[in-house]
Amino acid sequence: MRALSLQDSVVTFRESVQEPHKCEGEVLVDVILAGICETDLQLCKGYMGFSGILGHEFVGVAREGRYAGHRVVGEINCICERCEWCLNGLGNHCPSRTVLGILNRDGAFADTMLIPERNLHRVPDSVSNERAVFTEPLAAAIQISKQIDLVGKRVAVLGDGRLGILCAQAIRLSTDAVVVVGKHPEKLARFQGLGFECYELSKLDYRTSFDVVVDCTGSPTGLEAACGLVKPRGVVVLKTTVAGEHQLSLASLVINEVTVVGSRCGPFDEALSVLEADAIDLTGMVSHRFPLERGVEAMRVAALPGSFKVLLDPQR
Amino acid sequence: MRALSLQDSVVTFRESVQEPHKCEGEVLVDVILAGICETDLQLCKGYMGFSGILGHEFVGVAREGRYAGHRVVGEINCICERCEWCLNGLGNHCPSRTVLGILNRDGAFADTMLIPERNLHRVPDSVSNERAVFTEPLAAAIQISKQIDLVGKRVAVLGDGRLGILCAQAIRLSTDAVVVVGKHPEKLARFQGLGFECYELSKLDYRTSFDVVVDCTGSPTGLEAACGLVKPRGVVVLKTTVAGEHQLSLASLVINEVTVVGSRCGPFDEALSVLEADAIDLTGMVSHRFPLERGVEAMRVAALPGSFKVLLDPQR
Numbered sequence: 046m047r048a049l050s051l052q053d054s055v056v057t058f059r060e061s062v063q064e065p066h067k068c069e070g071e072v073l074v075d076v077i078l079a080g081i082c083e084t085d086l087q088l089c090k091g092y093m094g095f096s097g098i099l100g101h102e103f104v105g106v107a108r109e110g111r112y113a114g115h116r117v118v119g120e121i122n123c124i125c126e127r128c129e130w131c132l133n134g135l136g137n138h139c140p141s142r143t144v145l146g147i148l149n150r151d152g153a154f155a156d157t158m159l160i161p162e163r164n165l166h167r168v169p170d171s172v173s174n175e176r177a178v179f180t181e182p183l184a185a186a187i188q189i190s191k192q193i194d195l196v197g198k199r200v201a202v203l204g205d206g207r208l209g210i211l212c213a214q215a216i217r218l219s220t221d222a223v224v225v226v227g228k229h230p231e232k233l234a235r236f237q238g239l240g241f242e243c244y245e246l247s248k249l250d251y252r253t254s255f256d257v258v259v260d261c262t263g264s265p266t267g268l269e270a271a272c273g274l275v276k277p278r279g280v281v282v283l284k285t286t287v288a289g290e291h292q293l294s295l296a297s298l299v300i301n302e303v304t305v306v307g308s309r310c311g312p313f314d315e316a317l318s319v320l321e322a323d324a325i326d327l328t329g330m331v332s333h334r335f336p337l338e339r340g341v342e343a344m345r346v347a348a349l350p351g352s353f354k355v356l357l358d359p360q361r
Numbered sequence: 362m363r364a365l366s367l368q369d370s371v372v373t374f375r376e377s378v379q380e381p382h383k384c385e386g387e388v389l390v391d392v393i394l395a396g397i398c399e400t401d402l403q404l405c406k407g408y409m410g411f412s413g414i415l416g417h418e419f420v421g422v423a424r425e426g427r428y429a430g431h432r433v434v435g436e437i438n439c440i441c442e443r444c445e446w447c448l449n450g451l452g453n454h455c456p457s458r459t460v461l462g463i464l465n466r467d468g469a470f471a472d473t474m475l476i477p478e479r480n481l482h483r484v485p486d487s488v489s490n491e492r493a494v495f496t497e498p499l500a501a502a503i504q505i506s507k508q509i510d511l512v513g514k515r516v517a518v519l520g521d522g523r524l525g526i527l528c529a530q531a532i533r534l535s536t537d538a539v540v541v542v543g544k545h546p547e548k549l550a551r552f553q554g555l556g557f558e559c560y561e562l563s564k565l566d567y568r569t570s571f572d573v574v575v576d577c578t579g580s581p582t583g584l585e586a587a588c589g590l591v592k593p594r595g596v597v598v599l600k601t602t603v604a605g606e607h608q609l610s611l612a613s614l615v616i617n618e619v620t621v622v623g624s625r626c627g628p629f630d631e632a633l634s635v636l637e638a639d640a641i642d643l644t645g646m647v648s649h650r651f652p653l654e655r656g657v658e659a660m661r662v663a664a665l666p667g668s669f670k671v672l673l674d675p676q677r
């Protein structure tokens with residue numbers, strides 16, 4: 046099979062990779078579409094020290110097991126099912142987990158991938174592949190409302206990129222008072238088209254006026270900027286994962302008694318329900334679509350400022 | 362009157378300062394004892410850009426008003442009483458506040474100070490001056506239990522200094538499972554003497570095993586160290602305010618979905634009750650006591666690694 050592989054911060058397209066060896070409970074899935082995420086770009090910069098086949102956002106067809114022949118999406122944390130965390134329903138924090146395309150497990154940028162069957166969710170027939178491939182990042186966006194109460198809150202989404210547009214729409218399912226703050230007028234226009242009140246960060250008049258600020262910048266300076274927008278006693282949700290160490294001026298966090306909440310993976314079942322109900326608009330989310338053998342180019346394009354979601358299409 | 366003043370990061374003892382001009386609602390207080398805090402040392406490094414008379418931990422005697430002739434301690438935030446924050450009982454976050462010896466208001470390192478009468482609390486007769494002077498930092502320590510539920514939690518206090526010993530004891534009022542983690546065996550011995558389980562940070566075997574970690578290090582690296590001790594989904598309480606920037610690898614905060622809570626000032630009434638009930642041990646907390654005219658030396662000594670609480674004694 047073919048795959049896009051990361052080794053020592055270099056991404057390579059490999060024509061002939063051996064199909065993976067199955068362990069108990071795992072099934073093979075033929076990948077239909079896979080999405081390139083900011084995390085993939087960070088992995089290439091050394092985040093997590095990952096080596097192997099990249100990719101954790103996908104829709105595919107299960108080759109075997111209870112979903113054989115059906116379209117599936119898959120949760121990315123592969124867990125032990127036995128530890129305290131797993132037994133308490135917090136398997137995403139299982140200390141011996143592997144994570145698809147991120148930690149000690151090959152991912153979805155390949156013709157075929159291996160995944161525990163328990164991680165799979167069947168895609169409803171009414172949800173197209175082009176929408177289903179957003180299940181994983183949409184679940185992560187929905188996770189915010191699982192961690193903090195958003196009802197009646199005035200929320201700012203900081204960041205006008207791929208993650209921002211999913212988070213802003215997911216948050217709007219809980220509160221109408223969602224504002225988007227970004228740096229790029231041309232990217233903010235996309236949010237305006239979806240009916241969001243938008244502001245350029247440098248031109249924002251009323252600072253420290255949001256109950257909740259969600260950092261979707263993907264930038265190491267995002268947290269400090271978010272702390273500058275949130276009210277005293279407010280909440281900053283940190284969605285950004287970046288490689289490396291950062292210098293941040295965090296005195297305002299103490300002075301204003303701000304709460305910062307790290308937020309990662311979310312509920313796939315709810316994300317699929319939202320997609321099935323057509324409750325969020327994904328029009329124009331995909332800026333590029335590449336066949337798998339042009340994956341190296343696809344990764345490069347995904348990192349360009351003008352790009353939005355870039356998909357890999359092993360079937361093409 | 363005499364005072365210890367900060368200007369352009371230089372502390373000077375001034376023999377002859379004019380007594381401050383009173384505004385409505387303010388009273389003069391003759392200072393009996395004042396404590397030097399890590400925040401004072403940070404102010405000297407440029408934190409908050411403060412100029413003026415330092416000092417926010419004190420016990421004194423009110424010269425006038427309802428507490429005339431009585432011993433008092435005072436809350437440090439001087440508020441407008443009219444804004445949304447003040448009207449909602451969150452005056453500590455009043456955007457137009459001044460803060461005693463920290464923000465646009467002279468402080469307590471002087472013979473006499475000015476403070477809004479509403480900020481004062483009468484010191485119970487059974488509480489000595491040497492204990493009453495700890496009311497402000499003890500209130501800040503008690504604030505942790507006001508912000509997060511500590512009952513039944515396994516808590517690590519990170520930092521073996523002045524703030525750590527107050528926080529550890531205040532937290533023990535809510536949960537028995539308090540561990541102290543520090544860098545200095547000789548300082549940790551003080552905590553052991555109070556019955557705390559203590560660990561050196563470099564020798565700690567079981568990391569990421571605490572439900573709550575309180576950063577009392579006063580160091581820009583404290584937050585990152587705290588994130589390394591806390592369980593996934595756990596809480597880090599940030600008590601440290603430092604001039605300049607924190608060093609932090611943010612990824613673990615997101616991956617482990619950690620919550621960071623900034624924590625500042627606390628309830629004086631509860632702190633005085635704790636002192637009156639003799640519920641915390643302050644034996645040996647004071648390492649040095651200087652007359653006001655040796656204030657410059659006192660500040661230098663307070664910054665030495667071997668020092669604990671340094672008091673200024675304008676009456677001496």
